[in-house]
Amino acid sequence: MLPSPPLASLTGPPLAAVAPVTLVEALHRLAERPGPWLHVGPGNAQRVYTGAEVLDLARRWRTALTEAGVRRGDRVALLLPNDERFVGAFFGAHLAGAAAVPLSWPVSLLDAGRKIEALRPLFGVADVRAVVTDPAFDKAMLGEVAQAAVVTEPAGVATGADVAPDPEETALLQFTSGSTSLPRGAEITHRALSTCVRSMCQQNEFTDGDVGVSWLPLFHDMGLAGGLLCPVVFGFPFHLMTPGEFLLHPGRWIQRFADVRGTCAAAPDFAWRLAARRVLNFKGDLSAWRIGLDGAEPVHRSTMDAFFARFGPHGLAETVLKPAYGLAENTLAVAIYDPRRPAPDVTTSLRSVPSVGGPLPGVSVRVLRDGVVGPEGHEGPIQVRSGSLMRGYFRNEAASSAALTDGWLNTGDLGVVQGGQLYVTGRAKEMLIQNGTKFHPYDLERVATDSVAAAMAGAAAFSTPGADGERLVIAVEVPAAFSGDVTRTVRGAIMEDLGVRVDVVLALAPGELPRTTSGKVRRGDAAAQLVGRVDG
Amino acid sequence: MIDAATHTRIFKILSDLSAVPAEQIKVDDRLREDLGLDSVSSMELVSMLSEEFNLDIELEEAVATTTVSALLSLAERRIPNA
Structure with a gap:
């Protein structure tokens, strides 16, 4: 008889009990520290x-x-x-x-x-x-x-x-999930906020010799806890840039690293890819850079390879870019890849998935099968427990009790535990992410059906991996009476209302989308059926 | 006036980013509503233009560029001998 496989459950190292608590x-x-700390504005x-x-x-x-x-x-x-x-x-x-x-x-x-x-x-x-x-x-x-x-x-x-403030008082509401019409704010206490920041500091082995350089929006969990707050705790210099400056001149971010001997940053996958592709003329030395966290959206091995290929010749170490996993409901970080414990990618039906490492200090993760902890290698819902979990969604009892079960957070993401590492294989089941921003499919579907004046029609929004990152797809049933250009109309309406670009618009005949007996579009089934029609 | 070669290069960049064939892009198209460029890709558009023609375009100028014609006049103002 074969021994049963180990359980898909991981616990991070203990979190060092150090002050401060808030x-x-x-x-x-x-x-009380002398010297410049916060640097704002363009270099000149x-x-x-x-x-x-x-x-x-x-x-x-x-x-x-x-x-x-x-x-x-x-x-x-x-x-x-x-x-x-x-x-x-x-x-x-x-x-x-x-x-x-x-x-x-x-x-x-x-x-x-x-x-x-x-x-x-x-x-x-x-x-x-x-x-x-x-x-x-x-x-x-x-x-x-x-x-x-x-x-x-x-x-x-x-x-x-x-x-x-008392550690149990509320420090922060992070409104990063839920639709725009039904927003949900993760309620984070002072204790949870500082626990998250200290956990990241311990994992990243920050000292007062580090230098942060971030353009991530401070309203975003990754820009706030992952950008601003670690430098506050350790007192190391923090260079704050803006998303607009990065998008317009990605090279200025990389140049700042060289100029100030920056050591750490976090950014979504698209940003590392953009920097690798768009920074043409660069002179400088990046050998001080230690940590570049790649998270907030699915991490692509091709992104990490491209970034290293572009900046390796300028002294960037291959170990700098590290896949990371976090979510606003855990304040931020859950796991960060540790290059000292290398792990192979796992391959799912859709793509090759890099490890996001083991859980951070003070964090536990597990992957369920049929509601209980599954075996290693099984793909299932990821749960997280830590001292940085949200108290709940602010003034939303129903959503809170659905998200938190016996002290564990149901992340809504799918993953695999293998060889002591966590792999995030599927996104939060309801949320779509593009360029680091989360969207609720319902919002896209509502605007899409309105735009083709199809009150009774259905739509399904989903995303699929493409050659160059994720592609956002909307399938919409178009009534025969509609005479316009469907792609332009739907894409334009979604852009105008929600500010998000849809990569592919699939026009379907009325009734073509799979539905439940009550007439609701089955989004997951629709995605599985239509993914073959998304070419290129 | 923008010369024909510059015009072609700008439409090529627009087409690459929007995935709309260059011959279907009209001068009065809006970058967001008609070509479906989000704030990230609009920014990338101006960024590519500034790199290709070696211009120093600032953020305010970039966010004010919301139509193809505004992009062309930006190019006309800023590209020497365009």
Whole structure:
């Protein structure tokens, strides 16, 4: 008789019990360190702040928020770009005893009014006391939609005292899942936030000699916990760039690494691919670079190979780019690949999948089969348990109890445990990801059917791996009476309403999509049936 | 006026990014609604243009470029002897 295979269950090393317990304590310690800490703005017009200056800025924001009526236990929305205002207002909210609610900042402000209107359902859930934003947004309109005070400037001078938040108080709501019409905010306590950050610091062996260089949006879990907060805890310099600057000039990000001897960054897979493809003229030495986390969307081996092929000749070590897995419901990171424990890729029916390593310190993962822990090698739902799990979805009992079972988070992702490593083989079953941003298929389907005026028709949105990353596909049933160009109409409408580009539009005859007996489109079956029709 | 060779190269870049055949792209097409370029690919479009013609285009200029005709006039303003 063969021995039964080991169970698909992994536990990370213990998390070292080190102070501080909240990021506010870390900020106070940061303020005692001399020297420049935060670097904002382009290389030729940089604004530089010491830790003490950032603390003063946070206190001035705290003062402005308090004057606007913010009290301990409230929530403060941050609708801000990647600059010192976000950093100051984020900590300003904490120093006022409030939770921060980061909101996505658009690359372009051309349709600011539409952007505000789209946030209405989110504000309905988040129930914020104040919104901190840029004067480019219409204050009156934003205040009406948010039902909150709108603050655009810190106080000139800080007055009053800082709150020292209790570790069990809420630090953060991360609205990164759910549809735009039914947004869900993962509620993260101060303890969970700092646990996540300390776990990443321990795994990455950060010291005060590191240098962070990040353009990731701070409203994104990867940009916040993975970009800004590790440098806060260790006091190492942090260079903050903007998504727009990276997209327009990917070379400036890589150049900054060379110029400041940067050691760490995190970015979605598409960004590493973009940098490998688009940076044509580069001179500089990248040998100080230690860590480049590739996560937030499916990791492609071809991306890692291309990035190393492009920058290896400039001193980049092959071990820099590391697949990582995380999600907002666990604050952020779950697992990071460790090149000291190399592992082969696993092959699924769709593609070759790199390992995301073992769980981080203080984190456990397991893969289920029929509701119990399955054997190694079995592909099934991934569950996560850690000290950085969300408390639940804010004011959403039903979604919270579906997501959390006996202290384990149902990630909604599919994976395999093999040889002590986790492989993430399938995305969150409902969410689609493009260029690092998550979308709910329902939103795309609704806009698609509206655009071809097919009230009774169905649509199914899904994504498939392509030669150059993931491809977003929408299949829509088009009534015979529709006479326009289906691809242009559907793609244009989705772009206009949701800002996401659909790669492939499949026009189907009415009734062609598989449905349940109650008439609902079976999205998964539709994807399996149609994937062969997505060519090129 | 933009010369024919520059015009062809710009339409080639547009076509590569949008997957719309160059001959179907019209001057009054909007990058988002008509060609389906999202904010990332619009940015990449201007980025490729700036690299191909060695221009230093800033973010404000890039986000203001929302139509094919705006892209062409950007090229006309910025590319020497275009």
